[in-house]
Amino acid sequence: MKLWKTKGIILFLATVLFMGCQGGNISPTDREGVIIAMGTTSEPEAGFDPAFGWGAGEHVHEPLIQSTLLVTNTDLTIGYDLATSYDVSEDGMTWTVKIRSDVRFTDGEKLTAEDVAFTYNTVKESSSVNDFTMLDYAEATDDTTVIFHMTRPFSIWPYTMAIVGIVPEHAYDSASYGSNPIGSGRYILKQWDRGQQVILEANPDYYGEAPIMKRVTILFMEEDAAFLAAKAGQVDVAYTSATYSDQTVTGYGLAAYDSVDNRGFNLPAIPRMEDEKGRTIGNDLTSDVRVRRAINIGIDRKEMIDNVLNGYGTPAYSVCDGMPWYNESGEVEYDPEEAAALLEEAGWILGEDGIRQRDGVRAELTLLYSNGDSVRQALAADFANQLEKLGIDCTLEGVGWDTAYDRALSTPLLWGWGAHTPMELYNIYHTMSAAGYAEYSPYANETVDSYMDQALATGDLEESYALWRDAQWDGTTGVTQDGDIPWVWLVNIDHLYWVRDGLTVAEQKIHPHGHGWSLVNNVDRWSWS
Amino acid sequence: MNGRKGTLIFWGVASLILFCLVVIGLFVEEAATVTDFSRTNLPPSLQYPFGTDWMGRDMFQRTLAGLSLSIRIGLLTAAVSAAVAFVLGLCAATLGSRVDACISWCIDWVMGIPHILLVMLISIACGRGFTGVVVGVALSHWTSLARLVRGEILQLRQAPYMLAAEKLGVSRLKQAGRHVMPHVLPQFITGLVLLFPHAILHEASVTFLGFGLSSEQPAIGVILSESMRYLTTGKWWLALFPGLSLVFVVVLFSLLGDGLRRWLDPASAHR
Numbered sequence: 078m079k080l081w082k083t084k085g086i087i088l089f090l091a092t093v094l095f096m097g098c099q100g101g102n103i104s105p106t107d108r109e110g111v112i113i114a115m116g117t118t119s120e121p122e123a124g125f126d127p128a129f130g131w132g133a134g135e136h137v138h139e140p141l142i143q144s145t146l147l148v149t150n151t152d153l154t155i156g157y158d159l160a161t162s163y164d165v166s167e168d169g170m171t172w173t174v175k176i177r178s179d180v181r182f183t184d185g186e187k188l189t190a191e192d193v194a195f196t197y198n199t200v201k202e203s204s205s206v207n208d209f210t211m212l213d214y215a216e217a218t219d220d221t222t223v224i225f226h227m228t229r230p231f232s233i234w235p236y237t238m239a240i241v242g243i244v245p246e247h248a249y250d251s252a253s254y255g256s257n258p259i260g261s262g263r264y265i266l267k268q269w270d271r272g273q274q275v276i277l278e279a280n281p282d283y284y285g286e287a288p289i290m291k292r293v294t295i296l297f298m299e300e301d302a303a304f305l306a307a308k309a310g311q312v313d314v315a316y317t318s319a320t321y322s323d324q325t326v327t328g329y330g331l332a333a334y335d336s337v338d339n340r341g342f343n344l345p346a347i348p349r350m351e352d353e354k355g356r357t358i359g360n361d362l363t364s365d366v367r368v369r370r371a372i373n374i375g376i377d378r379k380e381m382i383d384n385v386l387n388g389y390g391t392p393a394y395s396v397c398d399g400m401p402w403y404n405e406s407g408e409v410e411y412d413p414e415e416a417a418a419l420l421e422e423a424g425w426i427l428g429e430d431g432i433r434q435r436d437g438v439r440a441e442l443t444l445l446y447s448n449g450d451s452v453r454q455a456l457a458a459d460f461a462n463q464l465e466k467l468g469i470d471c472t473l474e475g476v477g478w479d480t481a482y483d484r485a486l487s488t489p490l491l492w493g494w495g496a497h498t499p500m501e502l503y504n505i506y507h508t509m510s511a512a513g514y515a516e517y518s519p520y521a522n523e524t525v526d527s528y529m530d531q532a533l534a535t536g537d538l539e540e541s542y543a544l545w546r547d548a549q550w551d552g553t554t555g556v557t558q559d560g561d562i563p564w565v566w567l568v569n570i571d572h573l574y575w576v577r578d579g580l581t582v583a584e585q586k587i588h589p590h591g592h593g594w595s596l597v598n599n600v601d602r603w604s605w606s
Numbered sequence: 607m608n609g610r611k612g613t614l615i616f617w618g619v620a621s622l623i624l625f626c627l628v629v630i631g632l633f634v635e636e637a638a639t640v641t642d643f644s645r646t647n648l649p650p651s652l653q654y655p656f657g658t659d660w661m662g663r664d665m666f667q668r669t670l671a672g673l674s675l676s677i678r679i680g681l682l683t684a685a686v687s688a689a690v691a692f693v694l695g696l697c698a699a700t701l702g703s704r705v706d707a708c709i710s711w712c713i714d715w716v717m718g719i720p721h722i723l724l725v726m727l728i729s730i731a732c733g734r735g736f737t738g739v740v741v742g743v744a745l746s747h748w749t750s751l752a753r754l755v756r757g758e759i760l761q762l763r764q765a766p767y768m769l770a771a772e773k774l775g776v777s778r779l780k781q782a783g784r785h786v787m788p789h790v791l792p793q794f795i796t797g798l799v800l801l802f803p804h805a806i807l808h809e810a811s812v813t814f815l816g817f818g819l820s821s822e823q824p825a826i827g828v829i830l831s832e833s834m835r836y837l838t839t840g841k842w843w844l845a846l847f848p849g850l851s852l853v854f855v856v857v858l859f860s861l862l863g864d865g866l867r868r869w870l871d872p873a874s875a876h877r
Contacts, residue, residue, distance in 0.1 A: 301838040320660065324839055384643035448821045451835060455661050458641040473639075475821035477734065 108605045110292030111580065114303040114315040119295075119593030120275075124255020125266060126244070128199050130206040131255070133240040136591025137497055139598045141277065143242025143260035146174055146193065147235050149497050151586050153400050155235045155538065158285075159188070159243065159261075165536050169230025174223050174238070180284045182245045182261050190217035195246035197225065203251060208500075209237075230534040232541040236498040263288050263601045273297060279601070288601030295597070307575040314582070315575040316592055318452065319387040326575050333571040334596070336588035337400060337495035339393040340456055341566035342444065343518030344369045344489055352512070358486040358519050362442055362469070367423040369562045374409050375416030375467045376460065382568055385455040389573055393566035395549060395557070399587050402499040402545035407557035416467055425468070433468035440469045445490040448475040453491045456567060460491075486519060495569070495590040499545045503529050505564065506548070506556055520563035524554040572596070579606050613865045620858050620865075624677060627855070631674020638663065638671035638824045647836075650843050657843035660836065669848045671824035673855055676806045679740060680859075683809070684801040686744035688751060692794060695755025699763070709756070713749045721746055725808050726817045739818045743805050751797040758790050792870035800863035803856040810852060826852045 123129035125142050132140035139148065146160040163174045180188040197215035200207070211231040217223050225234070248259050258266055263285070264277035275295040279288040298306065300318060307315040307326050315329075322331060344363040352358045363369055378392035391398070394407040425433035425440050433440040442464065446457040454475065461471035481490055494501055507529050508514055508521045515521065525548050532544035550557040556564070572588045574596065583602040588595045642662035650657045656665035698709040716724065724746040729738035762768055762785070771781055812818040813827025821828050826848055833844035 301835060304838050320835065321839055384646075449816060451660065451832065454821060455641075458661050459643060462641060462643070473822045480733075 109290065110294065111290055111314065111600065111603060112294045112296065112312045113597065113600075114296045114298050114306050114312045115593050116303075116316055117272075117297045117299060119591075120272070120297045121255075124269075125258040126251070126255040127196065127240075127242040128203045128244075128251065129255060130204070131258075132242050132594075133200065133204070133237075134206040136593060136595070137240045137589055138591075138594040140240070140242030140260070141262050141264045141597070141600070142258050142266055143244060143262045144180065144188070145240060145242055146176065146238040149236070149239045149586060151584055153497055153586065155239065158239075159193070160238070163235065163238070165232075165234075167536065169232065169534055169536055170227050172225040172227070172234055174225070176221050176223065177284065178221050180261050181282060182248070182259050183265050183280055183282065184245070184248060184259050186245060186247055188243065188245070188261050189220045190223040191220075192246050193217065193223045193243055195249070196241065196243045197223075199244070199249070199251075200241055207237075230536075232533050232535050232538060233499055235538060236500070239497075264293065267292075286601075290600055290603050293597065293600050304575070312575075313577045313580055314596070316596075317573045317575055318592075319385070319389050319570075319573065320451065322387045322389055322573060329575040329577055332574045332576045332582060333389050334574070334585045334588050335391065335399070336569050336572050336590075337396075337398055338493060338572065338588060338590045338592065339396060339398065339495045339566055339569045340453065340491055340493050341393060341396070341564050342460065342489040342491055343485055343564050344372065344562070345487055345518050346520040346561060346563045347514065349487060352486075356483055356486060358514075360442075360487055360489070362440060363489065365423050366561060367419045368425070369565070370558055371416040371419035371423075371467065372464065372469075373558050373562050373565045374412045374419075376463050376565065376567065377411045377413075378567055379411070381456065381459045381463070384459050385452065386568065386570060389571040390568040391571070393569045395566055396494045396501055396505055396564070397499065398566075398569055400497075400499070402502070402542045404546040404549035404555075404557070406550045407555075409558045413467065420467065427468050431465075431468060432470045441472070442469055443472045443474055443488050445474050445476050445481060445484055445488050447481060447491070448477055452570070453493070457491050460567065482517070485517060492517070492564075493590050495588075497586070497589050499532070499541070502545060502548060503533070515563070518563060520561065522554065522556075522561055524551070525556060525561075580604075581606060610869060613869050617862060617865050617869070620862050624855070624858060627670065628674045628677050631670045631672070631677075634667040635671045635674070635824065638667040639822065640664075647841060649841075650847070656847040657841075659832065659841075659844055665829075665844065665847065668824045668829060669826070669851050672826040672829055672848065673851055675819075675824060676809055676826050676852070677802075677855065679736075679743070679809050680802045680806040683740055683743040683747065683805045684798060686740075687747040687801055687805070688794065688798040690744070691748040691751035691797070692755055694748065695752040696759065698752070698756040699759035706756075709752070713753055716746060717749045721804075721808060722811055722815075725812045726815065729812055729817050734817060735820050736823075739809050739812060742812065742818075743808050747801055747804055747808070751794070751801065754793060754797055755790060758793055759786060762786060762789055796863055796867045796870060799859065799866055802859040802863070806852075806856055806859070 121131050125131045127133050127140060127143065132138055144159045146158060148156045148158045150156045159176045159180060161175045161177055163172060165172050176190060176193060182188055194215040194217040197212060201209040201212050211227055211229055213226040213228045215223055215225050242260060244254065245259050256269060263280055263283050265280050267278045268276040277293040279291045296312060303315040304317055304321050306312045307329055310328065345360040346364060347359040348364045349357065349359045349361045382388060382390040394409065395403060397403045420433060424435040428434045444457050444461055446453040457473055461473055464471050476484055484490065505517060506515055506525055508526050509516050513521060528544050528548035532541045532548065535541045535544060549555050550560055554560055556562065572592050576582060581604050583599045586598065644662065645658050646660055646662040648654055648658040654664055654666060656669055658664055694709050698706045725742040728742035728745055732738040732741045768785055771785060809818065810827040813825050814831045818827055819825040829848045830845060836844050
């Protein structure tokens with residue numbers, strides 16, 4: 078028995094040591110293909126069907142297998158894919174899009190405006206992950222013209238047209254299309270082993286520039302498995318996180334891509350009360366705008382990035398840093414003295430225990446984060462430590478997403494956002510007409526609402542960018558430090574990958590939220606040297 | 607010194623260790639959740655015997671607090687389980703064949719579902735967290751003890767002295783107090799102590815799997831599931847020491863139960 082135990086311990090230690098030293102076993106791979114390790118959550122559960130979230134889901138990316146009407150350029154302005162031109166009517170209620178006539182699906186059939194109209198009517202009917210209520214219906218007037226009739230003006234419609242992959246009307250069956258997709262995109266789905274891998278092969282009849290990378294294999298694995306796969310030389314690119322960033326892998330470099338994958342806390346902007354559904358909403362501490370401002374400038378974002386992200390991140394000041402609709406006036410300097418002064422002004426006086434008090438009430442705040450996300454937990458812990466320095470006593474609590482949304486209405490929750498569409502500003506800050514405050518955190522400001530309504534109603538995209546910027550801060554009102562600051566944004570998390578030496582990853586757009594398919598948006602332009 | 611005395615001494619020492627663990631753990635609970643990003647990922651040293659984790663928490667304090675929490679949850683759930691077992695066992699054995707059939711069916715039914723699965727399901731239904739785990743573990747561990755109690759009492763009722771007592775018109779209550787209790791109690795207490803290791807291990811496993819205590823709690827299950835993520839980067843101390851400590855506590859409880867059984871066993875009185 079004793080001997081067995083000793084043997085067991087030795088075996089265990091040997092395993093640990095072995096895991097620590099292996100590596101260097103690098104096999105040359107196929108020069109026209111690439112093997113990429115992604116997280117297990119990146120595997121599209123419902124398959125490669127745009128109606129069930131492929132590309133146009135919670136995490137947006139280019140659908141690769143299908144073509145889209147438009148695309149987003151590297152600076153997040155709009156470019157063309159299938160479309161050759163698009164126009165919007167004066168009142169914003171009809172969009173007319175002309176498409177190419179030389180495009181064929183991979184089964185040989187021609188792609189016509191009928192297919193486009195069919196696709197949009199289908200996603201409107203069945204998409205459960207994306208909002209298509211602004212679309213009334215789509216119709217094809219001839220082979221190359223499609224007209225979108227809207228239910229309300231929606232100036233940022235081009236951003237939707239950049240993520241919805243076009244499916245063939247003649248070969249679409251909602252039950253089987255997801256696992257057997259036919260498209261006209263750069264790649265063809267060759268093989269999909271659920272829970273393991275996806276193999277894409279270049280579409281030989283692609284109408285655009287022929288892909289350089291002929292074969293793309295995506296493996297779905299946990300983060301530690303991806304790290305070991307890179308160490309063993311089994312993959313060319315492996316996703317990773319700051320946890321692993323101090324490691325080295327022979328034959329691989331660590332690539333960090335800028336993202337708008339931000340993390341921030343919502344600060345409920347109304348006093349604590351009960352709503353008509355019996356939920357607790359609002360928070361007495363954060364309902365004071367001076368407290369919210371103090372928190373926003375009392376947080377040292379650089380320190381947070383060094384502490385938690387090992388330096389791989391950038392300070393975040395809005396939900397859309399670096400996007401064409403981003404208003405830079407939201408950027409603030411770390412200023413603990415000013416923060417303390419704001420708290421004093423609000424009546425929160427430092428007590429003997431280092432915690433502020435007002436009328437005998439201690440400044441206490443519970444901070445929520447989602448269970449199982451170590452980065453969010455660490456960010457929340459660092460945020461709490463920094464708030465303690467300001468004299469606010471924080472308690473951390475891990476929650477599941479089943480209860481998080483309701484809890485966040487009264488308690489700050491650490492969120493992750495960041496998308497390639499200004500609609501995110503609307504979702505976060507715009508008042509819901511029924512409830513009278515914004516959806517995820519109680520807050521309402523008519524001026525901010527009206528800028529966003531105008532931005533959606535305007536016909537011109539450039540003009541709408543300006544209005545989105547005004548919604549953030551117009552000089553007197555907004556959601557930034559000098560405005561209402563109902564959310565405090567902390568960091569944008571760099572997306573990290575182990576990339577095999579010799580592989581050139583093409584220039585990346587700023588990655589949105591979701592550490593997955595965004596990387597391979599332009600995998601067709603990657604190359605080996 | 608005979609065997610009984612030795613067992614008694616072992617019992618005293620082991621209970622003292624466990625008691626101290628619970629008390630110390632309560633004291634360091636506050637310190638165990640302190641995060642300090644200036645001391646992250648330190649391997650074990652004199653200052654931090656179990657090292658620190660990715661948020662700079664002292665793993666030694668976390669482990670102590672975790673063990674303390676586990677033991678307390680173990681105490682609570684084992685006590686509830688044992689009480690349920692005793693009551694149901696008693697009812698099954700004394701309230702006639704219909705009640706017996708009904709309770710026996712319940713025992714079979716609960717035993718038919720794998721423990722860990724049942725704990726998970728009940729925990730989810732009760733909203734996870736502390737309540738979920740306590741209810742889950744308490745409601746799934748009473749079965750074997752209930753069956754034991756039932757069997758003991760059934761057997762006892764056929765014993766000549768019980769039959770004699772009944773014929774002599776001794777009241778039911780008196781029978782229970784004078785004859786049944788002293789006979790069943792040793793079995794019951796041993797069963798109770800032997801429930802602990804199960805309760806603690808199942809609490810830790812269900813938390814490890816993410817269906818139990820919330821991740822800000824200093825629970826052993828949380829510590830172990832977190833450590834899995836860091837094993838590949840060579841941070842072995844995050845899993846090794848907390849894991850060994852858990853094994854230590856569980857083994858200690860198991861030995862306590864065994865010792866108690868031997869000590870209470872009349873046949874061993876002269877050893």
